[in-house]
Amino acid sequence: MTTEIGPVAARRADAVTPAYKPKGYWHTVAERLSDDKATIVFLTIIILAILSAVFAPIIAPHDPYATSMIARLKPIGTESYLLGTDELGRDMLSRLLYGGRMSLAMGILPVLFAVGIGGLLGVLAGFAGGVTNTLIMRTMDVFYAFPSVLLAVAISGTMGGGAASGLLALTLVFIPSLCRIAETATTQIRSLDFVEAARATGASSLSIISRHIIGNVLPPVFIYASSLVSVSILLAAGLSFLGLGVEPPTPDWGQMLSNLRQAIYIQPLVCALPGIAIFIVSLSFNLVSDGLRHAMDVKS
Amino acid sequence: MWIYAIQRTLYAIPIAVGVSIICFGLVYLAPGDPIQSLLPPDATVEDVAMIRRLYGLDQPLPIQYLEWLMRALTGDLGTSLQTNRPVSYEVFNALGNTLSIAIGAVLLAFILAFALGTLAAYNRGKLIDKFATGISAVGISIPNYWLAIVLVIVFAVTFRVLPATGMGSGGSETFNWFDWNQVKYAVLPMLTLAMIPLGVVTRSTRSAVADTLGQDFVQMLRAKGLSNVAILTHAVRNALPQILAVMGLQLGYLIGGSILIETIFTWPGTGFLMSKAILTRDIPLLQGTILVLALSFVLINLVVDLLQTLVDPRIKRA
Numbered sequence: 001m002t003t004e005i006g007p008v009a010a011r012r013a014d015a016v017t018p019a020y021k022p023k024g025y026w027h028t029v030a031e032r033l034s035d036d037k038a039t040i041v042f043l044t045i046i047i048l049a050i051l052s053a054v055f056a057p058i059i060a061p062h063d064p065y066a067t068s069m070i071a072r073l074k075p076i077g078t079e080s081y082l083l084g085t086d087e088l089g090r091d092m093l094s095r096l097l098y099g100g101r102m103s104l105a106m107g108i109l110p111v112l113f114a115v116g117i118g119g120l121l122g123v124l125a126g127f128a129g130g131v132t133n134t135l136i137m138r139t140m141d142v143f144y145a146f147p148s149v150l151l152a153v154a155i156s157g158t159m160g161g162g163a164a165s166g167l168l169a170l171t172l173v174f175i176p177s178l179c180r181i182a183e184t185a186t187t188q189i190r191s192l193d194f195v196e197a198a199r200a201t202g203a204s205s206l207s208i209i210s211r212h213i214i215g216n217v218l219p220p221v222f223i224y225a226s227s228l229v230s231v232s233i234l235l236a237a238g239l240s241f242l243g244l245g246v247e248p249p250t251p252d253w254g255q256m257l258s259n260l261r262q263a264i265y266i267q268p269l270v271c272a273l274p275g276i277a278i279f280i281v282s283l284s285f286n287l288v289s290d291g292l293r294h295a296m297d298v299k300s
Numbered sequence: 301m302w303i304y305a306i307q308r309t310l311y312a313i314p315i316a317v318g319v320s321i322i323c324f325g326l327v328y329l330a331p332g333d334p335i336q337s338l339l340p341p342d343a344t345v346e347d348v349a350m351i352r353r354l355y356g357l358d359q360p361l362p363i364q365y366l367e368w369l370m371r372a373l374t375g376d377l378g379t380s381l382q383t384n385r386p387v388s389y390e391v392f393n394a395l396g397n398t399l400s401i402a403i404g405a406v407l408l409a410f411i412l413a414f415a416l417g418t419l420a421a422y423n424r425g426k427l428i429d430k431f432a433t434g435i436s437a438v439g440i441s442i443p444n445y446w447l448a449i450v451l452v453i454v455f456a457v458t459f460r461v462l463p464a465t466g467m468g469s470g471g472s473e474t475f476n477w478f479d480w481n482q483v484k485y486a487v488l489p490m491l492t493l494a495m496i497p498l499g500v501v502t503r504s505t506r507s508a509v510a511d512t513l514g515q516d517f518v519q520m521l522r523a524k525g526l527s528n529v530a531i532l533t534h535a536v537r538n539a540l541p542q543i544l545a546v547m548g549l550q551l552g553y554l555i556g557g558s559i560l561i562e563t564i565f566t567w568p569g570t571g572f573l574m575s576k577a578i579l580t581r582d583i584p585l586l587q588g589t590i591l592v593l594a595l596s597f598v599l600i601n602l603v604v605d606l607l608q609t610l611v612d613p614r615i616k617r618a
Binding site: 138139141142143145146147148149150153154155157158159160161230234237238241242243244254257261264265268271272274275276278279282283285286287290 | 314315316318319321322323326327329330331437438440441442443445446447449450452453457552553555556557559560563564574575577578579581583586587590593594597598601
């Protein structure tokens with residue numbers, strides 16, 4: 001698959017830029033990605049999911065909080081309730097759209113925070129070496145010694161749940177692995193000749209980090225982080241399934257799944273919807289992450 | 301190799317200490333004074349002061365930690381607020397139940413994933429390879445708590461062949477792995493738990509076997525005129541240590557991560573215990589369970605690492 005990319009890419013590059021200009025790394029990545037149809041399809045699904053969550057107030061046909069005693073647990077395809085209603089007679093489609101806001105945010109935000117904190121700690125540990133490295137990395141090892149679900153439940157559970165505690169818990173879960181990857185990459189790059197050369201010309205540590213290190217640490221961190229979004233969505237939905245997520249009545253896919261559990265005997269299909277939403281989004285993030293990995297791995 | 305084994309074992313000690321510090325610190329994450337999580341809300345001021353002294357909560361934190369650690373080392377993890385029984389009694393009773401379904405799930409996943417991954421690696425790009433890749437993507441992306449509900453709808457509600465929840469009338473006291481009437485309660489929890497390891501192990505088997513098939517010695521075997529089956533046997537034997545390591549880690553993850561599945565199936569393991577503890581804000585029980593589970597995870601990681609060096613002497617670590 002990747003072997004055909006060379007000439008095709010070269011032809012495209014010829015059309016816009018002179019032949020002698022080498023293509024940038026991100027340019028190559030973008031070209032490889034645009035050739036990977038499956039990844040494009042799943043990326044489109046993700047973008048649609050994010051857009052529909054952002055524009056939920058405009059798209060949603062009903063008020064997601066409006067309950068109706070007479071319209072409880074309507075099946076899929078009921079007039080004016082396209083995807084049926086939940087146990088309190090609230091429109092499922094509207095609640096799924098609004099619920100996507102919390103679920104997607106809880107998938108993406110903890111990973112972003114963890115990339116920031118874990119990545120910086122890793123670069124610091126790798127660049128400073130010595131005692132600083134030992135101190136940071138051994139602390140990470142301790143957090144690494146917890147299975148991710150257990151750590152998330154431990155923090156969120158003792159704090160009594162809620163969206164903020166979930167965000168904190170998930171961020172803490174992801175920091176150690178991202179920190180390790182950033183540290184490994186930094187340690188490798190730090191000893192390369194071009195960094196030595198930069199130091200010899202009198203560049204300060206800060207400018208070496210910002211000009212030379214960050215750019216090289218980012219790709220591996222980014223690839224790994226993209227695979228974490230799916231994990232984060234699953235974990236966050238799991239936490240709210242346990243009642244540790246956002247406070248009701250604010251909708252959230254995990255919490256909807258948990259609340260509808262009692263109704264599986266009456267409307268199994270309606271009750272399965274939030275799970276299907278979680279599954280599709282998490283699968284899409286996983287497959288896009290795989291596609292990114294292939295596209296960004298220049299050696300392959 | 302013995303030096304590595306000793307080093308690796310010694311290295312687990314600071315990790316275990318760190319884990320205990322985090323578990324100790326968890327109580328301070330709980331909103332409000334930790335004393336409030338130990339006492340009913342209507343406790344009098346005198347009671348609060350007395351309990352504070354009794355639990356040593358008037359001492360500085362490092363001393364509190366050391367005292368807590370000393371008690372934990374002798375097996376005293378405190379008392380559950382709900383049942384008034386020792387936390388250690390509750391946790392170790394439940395741990396056996398969790399271990400049994402987790403081990404069952406990992407074995408089930410391993411058998412399926414190993415066959416699927418090897419076949420996929422051998423038939424790269426063919427239909428079976430695409431199927432294996434699909435299974436592994438689904439396995440790691442599917443919310444297993446949702447799959448649990450779907451399985452309950454199918455097997456317990458529609459076809460009525462398997463029970464939806466619980467562990468049978470006798471509970472863990474009389475549970476017998478050779479009696480179908482009791483084992484049937486473990487089938488759905490095990491199936492659901494097997495999903496994630498199935499995905500992960502299929503993926504790593506596929507890549508490990510494919511990697512070995514591409515090595516020089518395989519070319520040599522082929523040149524020697526060995527049959528395809530014989531070559532595959534060689535490749536699999538070389539990839540096995542790596543796959544076993546992945547499987548060991550998955551077992552650790554399942555033991556720590558079975559909370560949702562056990563809650564749905566009301567399987568009386570450590571996960572169900574934690575979910576009860578969260579619901580009733582039983583902090584000592586929650587803290588004790590988390591400590592035992594995290595330390596088991598450290599232990600499993602240690603055993604997996606040691607076994608791997610034993611099976612595969614090529615592995616040399618710093």
